[in-house]
Amino acid sequence: MxxxxxxxxxxxxxxxxxxxxxxxxxxxxxxxxxxxxxxxxxxxxxxxxxxxxxxxxxxxxxxxxxxxxxxxxxxxxxxxxxxxxxxxxxxxxxxxxxxxxxxxxxxxxxxxxxxxxxxxxxxxxxxxxxxxxxxxxxxxxxMPEALAGEDREASLLPLVDVMSTGWHGLTAAGTQAGWSVAVIGDGAVGLAAVHGARAKGAERIVCLGHHPDRLETATALGATLVIDSRDDEEIREAVREHTGGEGAHVVVDTISGDASMATAHACVRAGGTIACLGMDHFMGKVPGINWFDQFTRNISVTGGLVPGAVYLPELLGLLEAGRIDPAPMLxxxxxxxxxxxxxxxxxxxxxxxxxxxxxxxx
Ligand SMILES: [Zn+2]
Ligand SMILES: [Zn+2]
CATH class of the missing domain: 3.90.180.10 (Medium-chain alcohol dehydrogenases, catalytic domain)
Structure with missing residues (x-):
């Protein structure tokens, strides 16, 4: 073969x-x-x-x-x-x-x-x-019978990893309906985290990236604000302004490198959680946690490798109910x-x- x-x-x-x-x-x-x-x-x-x-x-x-x-x-x-x-x-x-x-x-x-x-x-x-x-x-x-068929494959394939991974970060961070979520990265996992945040009922969803076409997809999948900036102060301002002055309850960092973690600290609300889903540390770019910020503002850090198929039944249910459709990620x-x-x-x-x-x- x-x-x-x-x-x-x-x-x-x-x-x-x-x-x-x-x-x-x-x-x-x-x-x-x-x-x-x-x-x-x-x-x-x-x-x-x-x-x-x-x-x-x-x-x-x-x-x-x-x-x-x-x-x-x-x-x-x-x-x-x-x-x-x-x-x-x-x-x-x-x-x-x-x-x-x-x-x-x-x-x-x-x-x-x-x-x-x-x-x-x-x-x-x-x-x-x-x-x-x-x-x-x-x-x-x-696959549920209702979802079988070639025309649905583009909606199903992203569930295997990117939707499961995005969902894992949001779930590990305890994302609640009504919360605000900031997603760092506009790759497939970033788009999945945006889409998952909407399905979890997040009210404000910010996506940070550098690709206009992907940020457009992020908006279609649920982002209420997209930001294309490399300036953490500018990002901090924009996220605060969009979240009632407080910052995001949950930051999903799909890069998890040194620079993205600094951005995550700039976005996260006091008492909030940063979920790390990226692999930049595999490439030696070890993310630095700002321990001063962690301590004084009680920031939690979570995330990690996706737990296999654990979320598939839940995600298939959401797909079947029409509450998610990740096809635009492909x-x-x-x-x-x-x-x-x-x-x-x-x-x-x-x-x-x-x-x-x-x-x-x-
Ligand atoms: Zn993968
Ligand atoms: Zn086992």
Whole structure:
């Protein structure tokens, strides 16, 4: 079959790779119909060797599709339309039972370096025609019948990671209806946090970014104010003015680097919470918490890696009820064979590109 492979710094290639099969009774093999390229894939693209990626490693942790083959304990059947969690989850360990699937004792991340394959066996990338899914009974979710169908795939794919991640930050920060939320970053996760904040009933939603096209999408998805500025004093003023002089109850920082954390402190209300969802620290840009501000204004810091599929049932319910529709976050759809072009479009932040979806078999 065909699958996207990492070849070295800033080089990926679609190549012939081994067909996956059932290796364990709990496995399923999924025929991928749509797979996302994630901002975190760009970190691999730019510096994969630093994370242990070898040439030939397969990428992609966001995918939906149809069950092709299922082991006797997979809990799904061939033909089922499913969405996968970004990482495997057993559903039984103490962490899974607490909704903390990021710490599942059998956690493995799809499409990450083999060092994350704790479960044993390949947990390959989803940017391919087929992918083996271990622990399928809890790692896969059947799509509701009402949402099945090719025309809804662009609404479903973003739930797998970006909507779940944005929702995780908002939830970890305890976001309440009527609150104000400021989102730093206008990438897909930033847009997801904006959209999620609206679904949680936030009254004032500010999005900070530097791409006019994405800020326009942010407004369409729920932002009540967009700011394109690199001046923290100017940002502080604008956010205060928009939030009754107080600042935002919740700041979602989708970058989580040194500069963005300073901006987060400038936006957050006294007693408020900063939720860090970005990965800049993976690249050595360790965010500095302003401990003086933290102490004197009682600022909490939360966020982190998304807990797998924990939010999928809730998000699917919101999608079914028409309260969210993240489809506008996907700006481009390309055949799998054009995956390298998809990476280039995203890595170069080409105008009009927010997120690229790959469609194997098209
Ligand atoms: Zn992702
Ligand atoms: Zn578990």
């Amino acid at each position: 065909r699958g996207l492979t990492f070849q070295g710094t800033r080089e990926v290639r679609v190549a012939d790779v081994p067909d996956p099969g059932i290796a364990d009774p709990g496995d399923a093999v999924v025929r991928v119909t749509m797979a996302g390229i994630c901002g975190s894939d760009l970190h691999i693209f730019n510096a994969g060797e630093a994370f242990g990626f070898q040439p030939g490693a397969r990428l992609g942790h966001e995918f939906i599709g149809t069950v092709e083959e299922a082991g006797p304990e997979a809990g799904v059947r061939p033909g089922d339309r499913v969405m996968a969690s970004v990482s495997t989850m057993c559903g039984e360990c103490g962490f899974c039972r607490e909704g903390k699937a990021y710490a599942c004792v059998r956690w493995s991340m799809f499409g990450w370096a083999p060092r994350t394959w704790r479960h044993g066996g390949d947990v390959q990338g989803g940017q391919s025609e087929f992918v083996r899914v271990p622990l399928a009974a809890t790692t896969l979710h059947r 700006s481009h759809r390309l055949p799998l064979e054009d995956a390298a072009e998809g990476y280039r479009l995203m890595a170069e932040r080409v105008e009009g590109v927010t997120k690229v979806a790959l469609q194997p078999g098209r």
